Amino acid sequence: MIAVENVCKTYSTRFGPRTILDNVSFRLERGRNIGILGQNGAGKSTLIRLISGAEKPTSGDIRRGMTVSWPLAFGGAFQTHMTGLDNLKFVCRIYGVDYKPLVPFVEEFTELGIYFREPVMHYSHGMMTRLAFALSMAIEFDCFLIDEAMVVGDVRFHEKCHIELFQKRKDRAFILVTHDANVIKLYCERACVLHEGRLYSFETVDEAYDFYTNRLNQPVSA
Amino acid sequence: MNPDVSLFRSLTIQGRTLHALMMREVITRFGRDNLGVLWLVAEPMLFTLGVATLWTAIRLNHGSSIPIVAFAVTGYSSVLLWRNCVNRCLMAIESNQNLLFHRNVKVIDLFLTRSVLEAAGATGSFIILATFFTSIGWIEVPVDLLQVVFGWLMLTWFGIALSLTIGAATAYSEIVERLWSPAAYLLFPLSGAAFMVDWLPPAFQKIVLLLPMVHGVEIMREGYFGNAVRTHYDAGYMAACCLVLTLAGLYLVQDAGKKVESR
Numbered sequence: 001m002i003a004v005e006n007v008c009k010t011y012s013t014r015f016g017p018r019t020i021l022d023n024v025s026f027r028l029e030r031g032r033n034i035g036i037l038g039q040n041g042a043g044k045s046t047l048i049r050l051i052s053g054a055e056k057p058t059s060g061d062i063r064r065g066m067t068v069s070w071p072l073a074f075g076g077a078f079q080t081h082m083t084g085l086d087n088l089k090f091v092c093r094i095y096g097v098d099y100k101p102l103v104p105f106v107e108e109f110t111e112l113g114i115y116f117r118e119p120v121m122h123y124s125h126g127m128m129t130r131l132a133f134a135l136s137m138a139i140e141f142d143c144f145l146i147d148e149a150m151v152v153g154d155v156r157f158h159e160k161c162h163i164e165l166f167q168k169r170k171d172r173a174f175i176l177v178t179h180d181a182n183v184i185k186l187y188c189e190r191a192c193v194l195h196e197g198r199l200y201s202f203e204t205v206d207e208a209y210d211f212y213t214n215r216l217n218q219p220v221s222a
Numbered sequence: 223m224n225p226d227v228s229l230f231r232s233l234t235i236q237g238r239t240l241h242a243l244m245m246r247e248v249i250t251r252f253g254r255d256n257l258g259v260l261w262l263v264a265e266p267m268l269f270t271l272g273v274a275t276l277w278t279a280i281r282l283n284h285g286s287s288i289p290i291v292a293f294a295v296t297g298y299s300s301v302l303l304w305r306n307c308v309n310r311c312l313m314a315i316e317s318n319q320n321l322l323f324h325r326n327v328k329v330i331d332l333f334l335t336r337s338v339l340e341a342a343g344a345t346g347s348f349i350i351l352a353t354f355f356t357s358i359g360w361i362e363v364p365v366d367l368l369q370v371v372f373g374w375l376m377l378t379w380f381g382i383a384l385s386l387t388i389g390a391a392t393a394y395s396e397i398v399e400r401l402w403s404p405a406a407y408l409l410f411p412l413s414g415a416a417f418m419v420d421w422l423p424p425a426f427q428k429i430v431l432l433l434p435m436v437h438g439v440e441i442m443r444e445g446y447f448g449n450a451v452r453t454h455y456d457a458g459y460m461a462a463c464c465l466v467l468t469l470a471g472l473y474l475v476q477d478a479g480k481k482v483e484s485r
Contacts, residue, residue: 011483054322056480070323077320081250093242094324096235 035188066142311389369445386471
């Protein structure tokens with residue numbers, strides 16, 4: 001279980017403190033999932049960073065009773081002098097996993113070819129995203145953190161991600177943040193809306209959808 | 223963190239994480255071309271050799287009975303130990319904060335990785351140079367090897383503790399980083415690397431002995447040269463300084479970790 005309890009996050013600016021998250025609370029049980037909707041700047045990514053542990057809340061508590069992934073397809077932790085293979089070895093060492101059995105999967109999924117053994121600095125943006133996603137899949141977590149904006153790619157890549165994540169790992173929990181209400185409707189069993197630092201919970205996904213599209217006047221993409 | 227996670231398991235994770243970070247750091251800094259990881263040791267060796275040559279040329283041992291090469295190797299190696307450890311830890315959080323997305327990587331790991339690697343490089347360089355010069359007869363075998371090791375370990379402790387404190391302090395304000403550079407430059411001539419405390423006027427001795435690293439160098443040199451030199455040091459004072467620095471460093475690292483802003 002993940003329990004987010006009364007979490008506040010304040011950043012200091014030159015014009016005084018700015019509250020990004022204001023008393024946010026929710027729980028996620030093992031194997032369940034939740035979608036969090038929010039407009040640009042609502043604090044979605046901040047929330048993901050706090051849950052991943054990269055940053056600490058200003059106040060409140062986040063308890064993790066299951067293993068939590070780093071934000072899916074996040075490539076920021078890549079060291080550009082290291083090859084794709086080096087980066088695989090690195091995350092495997094961090095999580096105490098043998099990297100050798102994972103090489104075929106990562107090579108196949110990323111379709112990097114010889115570039116798998118080239119420094120990441122020579123990668124295109126797409127190659128980087130594929131590697132980042134493959135590494136996220138290489139380590140087994142109980143709960144995945146998904147910032148939808150990070151997983152960008154063409155239709156085929158999205159299909160592959162879909163199979164790996166929502167079919168092969170459908171027993172796992174996940175937290176998905178996005179600005180796209182349709183994505184939440186498609187993948188999540190429960191939804192909240194993050195608006196001006198506050199988290200609004202709803203009984204059903206449809207209610208969250210209505211609140212987000214009507215009350216907040218967020219147009220729905222086709 | 224779960225309270226039921228045992229200490230042993232925590233230590234295992236800690237060790238694993240540090241290993242992963244060190245491997246990463248080594249590849250990043252030195253790459254795979256030419257000497258690769260050997261640069262970790264080769265770089266401080268070149269420094270020490272250069273300084274030893276210079277000091278020999280200007281006879282910095284002031285006509286004392288100590289052989290100049292031994293004097294330079296013991297002295298300058300000690301400087302590398304505390305100066306490089308700190309240098310590598312400046313802004314260590316800022317340049318590595320994306321690693322914190324991995325749950326097992328804590329802020330303290332970022333500092334320990336860099337500090338310990340740097341200390342290892344300086345130690346390797348010292349051992350290789352000392353062994354080499356001893357084998358060609360330019361340096362005598364140490365009178366008391368254990369004491370040399372003790373002095374070196376004290377200096378290592380000092381270097382790592384100082385790097386935690388100053389490295390973490392740079393997370394609060396960049397001014398710390400800017401001040402460290404002139405401070406390191408000024409501390410070098412005062413650090414005991416280029417003189418024996420006994421050569422100084424008594425009033426000045428008292429001031430210089432406020433600096434913890436001076437004690438470490440004196441301990442090491444007594445171990446190396448035995449009765450050939452008169453040394454002034456207080457291991458207890460140095461240990462107390464290191465302890466205070468360690469506690470301050472750990473506190474600052476923990477507190478700096480609370481204000482990490484990644485993106």
